[in-house]
Structure formats: C-alpha cells, structure tokens
Amino acid sequence: MCGRFTLRRPGPEIAEHFDLEALLAREPRYNIAPGQPVAVVRADAAGARQLAELHWGLVPAWAEDARVGGRLVNARSETVSERRAFASAFRSRRCIVPADGFYEWTGRAGARQPVHIEVRGGALFGIAGLWEAWRGPDGRELESCVLLTTDANAAIRPLHDRMPAILSPDTYADWLALGEQAAEILAPLLHPLPDAEVSLRPVSPRVNHVDFDDPACLDPPPEPAQRELF
DNA sequence: CCAGACGTTGTT
DNA sequence: GTCTGG
DNA sequence: CCAGACGTTGTT
DNA sequence: GTCTGG
Numbered sequence: 173m174c175g176r177f178t179l180r181r182p183g184p185e186i187a188e189h190f191d192l193e194a195l196l197a198r199e200p201r202y203n204i205a206p207g208q209p210v211a212v213v214r215a216d217a218a219g220a221r222q223l224a225e226l227h228w229g230l231v232p233a234w235a236e237d238a239r240v241g242g243r244l245v246n247a248r249s250e251t252v253s254e255r256r257a258f259a260s261a262f263r264s265r266r267c268i269v270p271a272d273g274f275y276e277w278t279g280r281a282g283a284r285q286p287v288h289i290e291v292r293g294g295a296l297f298g299i300a301g302l303w304e305a306w307r308g309p310d311g312r313e314l315e316s317c318v319l320l321t322t323d324a325n326a327a328i329r330p331l332h333d334r335m336p337a338i339l340s341p342d343t344y345a346d347w348l349a350l351g352e353q354a355a356e357i358l359a360p361l362l363h364p365l366p367d368a369e370v371s372l373r374p375v376s377p378r379v380n381h382v383d384f385d386d387p388a389c390l391d392p393p394p395e396p397a398q399r400e401l402f
Numbered sequence: 403c404c405a406g407a408c409g410t411t412g413t414t
Numbered sequence: 415g416t417c418t419g420g
Numbered sequence: 421c422c423a424g425a426c427g428t429t430g431t432t
Numbered sequence: 433g434t435c436t437g438g
Contacts (some may be wrong), residue, residue, distance in 0.1 A: 282423095
C-alpha cells in the first residue's frame with residue numbers, strides 16, 4: 173500500500189516534471205505521513221496545474237468529524253469509482269501526488285523494519301490521488317486527499333500485496349482532466365509498475381517515528397536488521 | 403419510503 | 415484489541 | 421504507515 | 433451527499 177513516502181527533489185524539478193505554472197522553493201521531505209500536509213498537483217478551472225498542500229486522510233464532505241479521514245488514507249483503484257466515500261471525488265476531484273520514493277515494512281510488531289522503494293533510480297513520479305473539501309461545524313475549511321493503490325508487482329509482493337498507483341507521465345493530463353470521465357477510461361491508467369522499474373533498500377527504523385523527517389531516515393539499518401532481512 | 407453507512411491495511 | 419495522533 | 425494511549429470520579 | 437438494505 174502506501175502509508176509513508178518521500179519527496180526530496182527540489183521545487184523547480186517538481187514544477188518542471190509536472191508542468192506547473194509556478195516554480196517554488198520547498199524543503200526536502202524524508203518521512204511524509206498520514207495526518208500531515210501533502211503536496212498535490214491539481215488542475216484549476218482553466219486547466220493550469222497548481223501545487224497545493226492538503227491534509228493526508230480524506231474527509232468526505234458529509235463527515236461530522238474530521239477524524240473520519242484518519243482511516244481514509246488509501247483507496248483501492250479497483251473499487252474507488254463505486255465507493256460512497258470516494259465516488260464524487262473520483263468523478264471531479266482527481267489529483268497527482270508527487271513523490272520520489274515510498275516505504276513498506278517487514279518484521280514483527282514492535283520491531284518493524286522499513287524498506288525504501290525508488291522508481292527508476294530515484295526519479296520523481298506521480299501517485300494517483302483524490303481530494304475533498306470539508307467544512308466543519310465551526311465553519312473552518314479543510315482540504316484533504318487520499319492515495320490510490322493497486323496490486324503490488326512481484327518485486328514488492330514479498331512485503332505487501334498492494335502498492336501505490338503510479339501514473340505514467342503521459343497520462344497526467346487524462347487523470348487531471350476536469351469533468352466527468354468514465355471509470356473505464358481511467359481504470360487502465362492505474363496498474364502496477366513493472367518489476368524492473370523499482371528498487372528496494374532497507375533503511376533506518378528512525379522513519380517509524382513520524383517526528384523524524386531528515387536524511388538519516390534513509391540511512392542503512394543497524395547490522396542485525398540487515399542480516400535478518402536480506 | 404426512511405435509516406444507516408459511507409474505508410483500507412496489516413498479521414501469524 | 416482498537417482507536418487516535420502524527 | 422507506526423507509535424502510543426486506552427478512564428472515571430469528586431473536588432475547588 | 434448518495435447509496436444500500438429493509
């Protein structure tokens with residue numbers, strides 16, 4: 173699945189890859205977690221692509237409490253167009269979440285060993301996402317998002333049976349196109365990446381703690397953990 | 403019709 | 415075990 | 421995703 | 433809000 177990821181590439185490179193209107197300065201992220209702000213690419217009414225920071229964990233418009241978003245961190249691409257919690261966002265509020273790596277875990281509870289997964293040697297990629305706007309009883313606005321998942325490829329399957337739905341750059345425009353799109357047109361865009369395009373590397377358990385967000389998250393794990401695993 | 407739900411994932 | 419918070 | 425908490429009562 | 437179940 174996709175419950176933690178990285179975005180280290182500099183702002184201008186992100187802007188270039190996703191064809192954004194504005195360049196931007198941003199700090200590299202080594203440990204982006206649910207409940208935190210996430211950078212997402214959306215198309216505005218004129219079709220121009222903008223970067224926005226949305227809360228990760230989709231809060232549906234009808235929710236009485238923003239906390240329901242805590243569990244809506246991923247959506248299955250196979251069923252997302254039919255699920256009540258996601259259907260309207262799927263019809264008209266699709267987004268792309270820039271990333272340059274994501275984490276999966278192995279090992280027993282209490283000693284979870286993270287593995288960092290890169291695509292094509294650390295290149296930027298875009299994860300298919302949806303977003304929602306929610307207004308609280310006190311009138312405050314919250315924009316939130318959810319990341320789509322698909323079957324894991326054979327390289328990742330030993331860790332998990334799901335992986336993020338990573339869009340091919342030539343499908344970004346279709347995914348972001350405003351207006352209603354038939355699910356059958358969009359569904360083929362959401363498939364596992366070929367095994368050869370991903371590389372896995374065990375990293376420091378430091379990443380387990382959401383308050384650590386620094387390069388040391390990607391350090392090699394302590395020796396014993398490495399031996400246990402590979 | 404009204405009432406009630408609305409989601410995914412991990413784990414041995 | 416299960417939920418919340420980050 | 422993982423880590424960490426998880427509760428009620430009386431009292432001023 | 434919108435769909436499902438009764």
